[in-house]
Amino acid sequence: MSQRSQIAWFWAVIVVIAAVAVVATSLTRPGHMTAATSSAQASGYQIADDVSHCGVGWGQADASDDAAAAAGAGDTAAPAPAKVAGGVQDFTIANTNINGEDVTLQNVDSKQVFLELESIGPGAKVPARVVLAKGRYRFVCYPMDENPVLGATVEVGAAPAGSVLTPGVVPIDNNQLILAAKAYGAWVDGRLPTLQKQVAQLDDDAEEGDLAAAKADWLTAHLSYETLGAAYDAFGDFDAAINGTPASGTTALTDPDLTGFHKIEALLWSGAPAAKIAATTRQLKTDVAALAAAPGTDRVDPLDVGLRAHEIVENAIQFELTGQTDAGSHTNLATIDANLSGSRQALSFLAGLMKPRYDRLSDTEAALDSTQKLVETFRRSDGSWTPLPSLTRMQHEQLDAAMDRTVELLAPVAEIATPRKVAP
């Protein structure tokens, strides 16, 4: 997931002022772009040495209009906007800048973005294809370390019947996501005192040698932690200490370096002596306290809220639904239940931003809820959980299907809730 954090609108380094030109060619033949054609047109539309041009060439009938197109395109007082047929638009976008640039294509009126090309290298040509409905569109270019450049508005005609349109969305900028991230971080932070109390209870019972009580405490505390969305290193080294899994070739019981919930689980459920268990619960209490005291646990990266909503469930599928993390308590289904709560929680902080942007948001919420309901059918009346291996094949398939469908629906959330540049 590291590439996701490399949101590339701070492109690499080297600061030199240079030209940006997006050379675009619109072909009316759907899906049919030949290398020969595009390169010929691209070279015909190369514009040099100006930071004020973007999207030059879209709507221009032929390359001999080169100079005229260049002159008109960046000029806000340009005469009549160019008109192109609706439907498939094939572009070859050439960055003639000597630095990288990002390019988007937006609807001028709705502000929806239909295309976003990040990190086009200097001198590079990138093919792109969108299918547009009737409307007014323009390219927006973001040369590195320069102000955005607005391309000329192009009027696109109605798309032919049966066209599969490229969906557009109004991008969300960093500031909007910071609010969601702060709220999410505050929620996580607010949960930590509860976790601390639960871990302290676990430690008390272990110290007293009441291992039956300790087992119940362990589950309560572990589930609290599993709602917090520690997926993919959200808590960094704290997560490794608190909820780490055994090193390759070892088990939770045998790994000498393992600490945290799964080490305690292995000891509790394998009949280890209370004193040995108490040593590990004491350590957990210390590690959770360190997490609670650490500066910045409530500071969630704006990128991470959407990612968490999605990846908590990916994690649950990869590590819990397979039983991989089970160190003896057979409570993977309980963990999945907690993970679904965690995903739902992360999603809740994005609901306002998602609602106008994601037409399957309510399906997604409903899928999380119904999957959770299904999982909870495996909790027995005494509060214990059915071990994963006890599921029948059909039960397992139903659960797999529900989780798979949910995670498919969550994937677009992470895409839409990525902080992006927002053009005026």
Next chain:
Amino acid sequence: MNDAAPPADAQQSGAGRPSRRGFLGALAGAAAGAAAGAAAVAVTGVAAPADAAAAKPPVGYDFHGAHQAGILAPVRRAAAVLALDVTAGDRGELQELLQTVTDRARFLTSGGPVPDAGITAPPADSGILGDHIVPDGLTVTVGAGTALFDDRFGLASAKPAKLRTMEDFPNDNLDRGICDGDLLLQFEADDQDIVAHGVREVLRATRGGMQLRWRKDGFSSPPRPSGTPRNLMGFKDGTSNPERTDAKLMDQLVWAHGGQNGEPAWAEGGSYLAVRVIRMLVEFWDRVGLDEQQQMIGRHRDSGAPLTMTREHDDPHFENDPNGDVIQLDAHIRLANPRISQTADSRILRRAFNYDSGIDSNGNLDQGLIFTAFNQDIERQFVTIQRRLVDEPLVDYISPVGGGYYFALPGVRDASDWLGKGMFA
């Protein structure tokens, strides 16, 4: 193995394998097919993106028709057989599932540009084939298992008359974990990446609606050096398949007919599909002398000719060898297809694929055959043949471990039709 059915593998077929050399070849194949009176397989040339000029032109099979295209089309080089259990919650969701499978199969088998998701979602396609999907001979054949007609979807009264759970035959060693399933999807294409892509995209579009139960991937070998492809015992396999371009014969042996033989009306144009995953104990087999191998099969290994004759497609003329002096009475080809009038209607249309799937716990290779065969009536054909084969000498060297019986659904007639629509009428 099951030799019950004859050559017809592309090379001999009038409908012809679509030429991989070009569009014109594909059209010629279609014309020849039409001339032979076998309209069932239509071949479409699909224009490739021009920047792929260096690659071979893709070939596709018409998705729409009275029958699913993958049944009579020539056997392709790469295959994946997927059995799935339906997790859709009710009848309406099952209909949606089958509509989605139909839509995906229709797109993948005809090709086109990959739609763009913009910035609203992850890419709409895995990208395995680049940004323009080519059909490359892809077919997706869909069958229903008997479990689909239980009480979950209100389909009990629509069940094809002869559909049932595959039994354990006397020499079987079935693992029920790799048997049966509500649905069967058989992907075939000229190249393995097309199959891998098709599998990924269909499953991605149907998460929530169905889950994989078991899967086996296989391949069909090129002629070595000529004739019918060989199996992993080294023998040409499928020499006596019935001629798939013979529409009348297909009507008698392959297609179920609605209203006849107890079949519901919607079954018209469908076909019973028997799938058997047959492990070959290849290390043992390789330690058996050639003469003994040939006696067990009844054919010369190298030429494929019956032991009584000279060339692969020669009739063995069992009647001239009534005591089994040349071809043993229990030789595989003799039991599978005795070639007498009483057994003519038990012939099946085979599509066999070799598989090569790693190793077993003893370090032996897990190689074998994915036997698939289409039948008008599974009892009259596959089951009857299988009973004749009980305790044949070959059983010491093979071990059927998985598979099932399915009903390959009738074809999708047009853009508004979908797989299995008739079941819900």
